[in-house]
Amino acid sequence: MIFSPAHPSPLTPHPSKKLFIVAPRGWCAGVERAIEILDVALTNFPPPIYVRKEIVHNKIVVEAYRKKGVVFIDELGQVPDHQTVIFSAHGISPQVHEAAEKRGLNAIDATCPLVTKVHSEVLRFVKNGYKIFYIGHKNHEEAVGVLGEAPEHIRIVETEEEAQKIPVASGKIVVLTQTTLSVDDTQKIIDVLKTRMPQLQTAAKEDICYATSNRQAAVKLLAAAYQPELIYVIGSANSSNSNRLCEVAESLGIKARLIDGAADIRQEDWVGKTSLGLTAGASAPESLVQDVALYFKDKGYNVEETIFEREDVNFALPKNLVELAVNV
Ligand code: SF4
Incomplete structure (x- = not known):
């Protein structure tokens, strides 16, 4: 077959067709830690390993672990006594911790330390007599876990409109936020x-x-530097930070598509x-980015x-996991 300039070979990059991949993108330190915790549990504890909620909000990652025998459950009642259960990266309320302890479960907490930090802030401010406005998404697991720390002291606010209407509070008040929101909004x-x-x-x-703010900043810089006509964001529909990346692109007048993969x-x-x-939310692995890059290389795009920035953040594994596991 002869390829004319109008129909170039799919393997020959067209000089004017470009796919710009940005960094930072993809897995953050909290997600890497949660995945490592699950891997260590799989090799050290008797099956099945239970995970409460999705370990990270990524359909393809969750499906891969389901195939390895991991059982994803919504509530602790679904875990038989004395089994191993992992709490997802998004965090849990203290009530879930207590229930696991009462049941004698081998509970390993994969909550991202940056989410735990917000839980600690809630406790500190409540102890010091503050009321808390928490900006976040009402049904997101992270928000549910944070609110569980002191439900009677926290008022959740989701939008500017709600902030306009919310009754004015007197006395000491502080605002805290979910970790994966739009910086600008x-x-x-x-x-x-x-x-x-x-x-x-x-x-x-x-x-x-x-990780959230770096990925959003990278999309803004990508838009300013190259003005792409369309930005692909790799991430699942329930991934808060991935959705925010699409919104950032769209706020700059650039079309965005949220995709799970190629x-x-x-x-x-x-x-x-x-x-x-092309970018990826904090719960999307690099392999999915490379699949998309390959797709467009095959279509003649230069990749x-x-x-824009290098990240160098690492979190230690939970102490109880390190103590109990042999192969860490
Ligand atoms: S997005 Fe941020 S808060 Fe969430 S797991 Fe990653 S580092 Fe932690």
Whole structure:
């Protein structure tokens, strides 16, 4: 078969067709730790290993572990006594911890330390007489876990509109946030609350985590540097930080598509476009990024990686896992 310039070989990159992959992207330190915890549990404890909720919000990762025999459950009642159960990276309420202890379960907590930090802030502020406004998504597991620390002292706020309508609180008040929110939207909500309640304090260090803010900043820089016509975000529909990456792109006037992997790419989205962007949410593994890169290489795109910032964050494994496991 002869390839004309109008129909180039699928393996010959077209000079003007580019796929820009950005970094930081993909797995964060909290997700890497949760996955390592699950791997260590699988090789050290008798099967089956139970995981409460999805270990991380990624359909493909969860499915891969399901195939390895991991049993994902929604509530502790589904775990037989004395079995091993892992709590997901998003955190749990103290009530779940207590229930596991009462049941004699071998419970291993894969909550990201940056989520645990917000739990600790709740306890500290409540002890010091504060009421808390918590900006987050009402049904997200992370929010449910944080609220469980002191439900009677926390009021959840999800949108600017809600912040406008919420009854004004007197006395000491502080705002805390979910770790995976939009940096810009969260600031707008804080501004509304602060205007209505000038005594409102913000926690000394922002709760939105480094991985969330770095990935959002990278999308903004990608947009400014290359102005791609479409940005693919690899992540599952229930991944908060992945959805926020799409919103960041769209707020800059760039179309975004959230995909679980290369199998979700629709030809009608990219045909005729010469400049595409690619990133991945904090729960999407690098292998999925490389699959998408390969897909577009095969379609004649030049793949270029731009690293806007290097991350160097690591979290230690839980003490009880290290003590109990032989092969760590
Ligand atoms: S996104 Fe942030 S808070 Fe969530 S697991 Fe990763 S590092 Fe932790």
